[in-house]
Amino acid sequence: MEETVAIGCVVKLDRGFPLVRLEDGAELRCKHATSLVKGERVRAVIGDRVRVSFAERNDKALIVEVLPRSRELVRKDPTERAVPQVLAANFDRVIVTQPSVEVNMRRLERELVLAHETGAAVSVVLTKADLAESEDEVERVRERVRALVGADVETLVVSEAMPESVEAVRALVPEGTTAVLIGRSGVGKSSLVNLLVGRDVQETGTVRETDGAGRHTTVSREMVAIPHGGYVVDMPGVRGLGLWDADAGIGVAFADVEELAEQCRFRDCKHENEPGCAVRAAVERGDLARERFESYVSLKRETEVVRERREQARWMQREQAQAGLRGSRRSGGAAGTGGSAGGRKTSAASSKMRRNKSGRGSGGSSWRKYGQ
Ligand SMILES: Nc1nc2c(ncn2[C@@H]2O[C@H](COP(=O)(O)OP(=O)(O)OP(=O)(O)O)[C@@H](O)[C@H]2O)c(=O)[nH]1
Ligand SMILES: [Mg+2]
Ligand SMILES: [Zn+2]
Numbered sequence: 001m002e003e004t005v006a007i008g009c010v011v012k013l014d015r016g017f018p019l020v021r022l023e024d025g026a027e028l029r030c031k032h033a034t035s036l037v038k039g040e041r042v043r044a045v046i047g048d049r050v051r052v053s054f055a056e057r058n059d060k061a062l063i064v065e066v067l068p069r070s071r072e073l074v075r076k077d078p079t080e081r082a083v084p085q086v087l088a089a090n091f092d093r094v095i096v097t098q099p100s101v102e103v104n105m106r107r108l109e110r111e112l113v114l115a116h117e118t119g120a121a122v123s124v125v126l127t128k129a130d131l132a133e134s135e136d137e138v139e140r141v142r143e144r145v146r147a148l149v150g151a152d153v154e155t156l157v158v159s160e161a162m163p164e165s166v167e168a169v170r171a172l173v174p175e176g177t178t179a180v181l182i183g184r185s186g187v188g189k190s191s192l193v194n195l196l197v198g199r200d201v202q203e204t205g206t207v208r209e210t211d212g213a214g215r216h217t218t219v220s221r222e223m224v225a226i227p228h229g230g231y232v233v234d235m236p237g238v239r240g241l242g243l244w245d246a247d248a249g250i251g252v253a254f255a256d257v258e259e260l261a262e263q264c265r266f267r268d269c270k271h272e273n274e275p276g277c278a279v280r281a282a283v284e285r286g287d288l289a290r291e292r293f294e295s296y297v298s299l300k301r302e303t304e305v306v307r308e309r310r311e312q313a314r315w316m317q318r319e320q321a322q323a324g325l326r327g328s329r330r331s332g333g334a335a336g337t338g339g340s341a342g343g344r345k346t347s348a349a350s351s352k353m354r355r356n357k358s359g360r361g362s363g364g365s366s367w368r369k370y371g372q
Contacts, residue, residue: 003055007067009090010048014220017060018044020052028054028061035064042066046221046233047089047178071118073180076242082309084244088180088221088233093121093172095232097183097192100126100138100157102212103145104184109253109295110241111182112149117249120180123154123172127188130161148292150255158192166195170229177230178223185237186214193234196226202234246303250296257296260288271297 008028012019017029030052036042044050044066054061069089077085094115098108103126115122124145132138138157145155154172158165169192173179181189190202201224205217218236225231243249251258257279261269265276271293282288 003053005051005053005064008050008052009223010044010046010050011223012220013044013046013222018063020050020061020063022052028052029059030061030063033062033064036066045072045086045089046223046235047091047180049090071120073114073118073182074244075114075238075240076244076306078240078242082306082313087182087235087238090178091118091120091180091233092177092230093123093179094118095169095172095179095181096122096124097127097181097187097189098124098145099131099187099212100129100141100159101131103141105144105148105291106295107184107241108145108148109292110243110299112153112253113243113246113249113299114241115182115249116252117246119248121172122149122152123156124149125169125192126155126157127159127183127192129157129159129165149253158188158195160188160191160195163195166192170196170226173226173229173232175228175230178233179230180233181235183237184214184239185216185218186212187237189237190218190234193224193226193232196229196232197224198227242306243299243302244306246299250299250303254292254296254299257288257293 006022008020008022010018011021011027017031019027020030021027030044030050032043033053044063048069049067050063051065051067052061053064069086071091072089073087073091073094074084075087077083096108096111096115098104098111108124112122112124126138126142126145129138132141142155142157149155156165156168156172158169173196181192183189186205186207188204190204193202194200194204202222203217205215207214214237216236218234221233221235223231223233260279260282261271263278264271264274266274269277269279271277271279279288279293283290283293
C-alpha cells in the first residue's frame with residue numbers, strides 16, 4: 001500500500017482530531033503518531049507546520065513530526081505547577097483585544113508581557129466602541145491604553161456598528177502573514193474575525209449582563225483566511241494567563257520601569273526597601289504610576305516563582321533518575337559490587353543523559369503540551 005508524506009499546517013484544533021492543510025490546499029484530519037506522543041508528549045498546536053503521512057485506505061492521516069517553531073505563544077499550564085503550555089505557533093503578530101469601555105489594565109499588562117515574550121509584532125484592539133457613551137470617552141480610554149502600551153504598539157478601536165473600523169486591523173495582517181487574537185471570553189474576538197471575513201464564519205456568543213463576561217463560545221482554535229489579507233487565529237478566551245519564562249516580555253512591556261531600574265544603586269535591587277532605589281523614587285515623584293510599579297513587581301515575582309518551581313521539578317527528576325539508577329544497580333547484583341569507580345562512572349553517564357534531556361526541554365518545543 002502506498003504511503004504519501006507531505007508538509008502541512010495545523011489550521012484547526014478542537015476536541016477532535018487536528019485539521020491539517022497541505023500545501024496544495026487539501027485538508028486532512030490527523031492523529032498524532034504514537035511515537036510522537038509517547039514519553040515526551042509532543043502535541044501539535046495551531047499554526048504548527050507538521051509532516052504528515054497518509055494512505056488511501058485510512059480515513060485519518062498521521063502527524064509524524066512537528067517541525068521546529070519560529071515562534072510560540074506560551075503560558076504556564078494552569079493545571080500543573082511547572083509545565084509550560086503552548087497556545088499557538090508560527091505567527092507574525094499578536095493582537096491583544098480588550099473591550100473599549102472596560103479595559104482591564106492589569107490583564108492588559110499581562111497580555112502584553114505574554115505577547116512581547118513571543119518576539120512577534122504586538123498590537124492592541126479595543127472592541128465594542130459603540131457601547132461607549134461618546135467618542136470622547138473612547139478617545140480617553142485609548143489614550144490611557146496608549147500610555148500603557150507605549151508608542152511601538154499600535155492601538156486600534158473597532159466596533160460592529162462601524163464595519164469599516166476593521167480595515168485598520170486588516171492592514172496589520174497583510175497577505176502571507178498570520179496574527180493571533182487573544183483576549184478574554186466575550187471581548188469580541190470572533191465578531192472581529194467575522195467582520196474581517198465579511199460574513200459569519202465564526203460563532204459568537206452573548207455576554208453576562210452583570211459583568212460583561214463571555215460564555216466561552218469559541219472552543220476550538222482556528223486559522224481563518226481573511227480577504228485581502230493573511231490569516232487570523234481565533235482563539236477561545238482564556239481565563240488564566242500565568243506567565244512562563246517571561247523576563248524578556250516584561251522587559252519590553254515595562255521598558256520604562258527597567259530603564260529606571262538601571263539607575264538603582266544595587267544591581268539586584270528588588271525595589272523594596274533598598275536605599276538608592278530609582279524605581280521607587282520615580283513612584284514617589286509621581287513619574288511612574290504606583291499601579292504600574294506594583295504590576296511590574298508582581299509579574300516579576302510570578303516569573304521568579306515559576307522559575308523556582310521549574311528548578312525544583314528538574315531537581316526532583318534528577319533525584320528520581322538517580323534513585324532509579326541506584327535501584328537498578330542493586331537489582332543488577334554484580335554492578336553493585338563494582339565499587340566507587342563504577343558508581344562514579346554510572347552517575348557521570350547519567351548526568352550527561354540528563355543534560356541532553358534538559359537541553360531538549362528548554363530549547364525545543366518537544367515536551368510542551370497542548371490543551372485548553
Ligand atoms: N455592542 C457590541 N457588541 C459586540 C461587538 N463585538 C462583539 N459584540 C458582542 O459581544 C458578544 C461576544 O462576542 P464574541 O465575538 O463571541 O466574543 P469572543 O471574544 O469570541 O468570546 P469567546 O469565543 O467566548 O472567547 C457577542 O454577543 C457579540 O455580538 C461590538 O463591536 N459592539
Ligand atoms: Mg470567540
Ligand atoms: Zn530599585
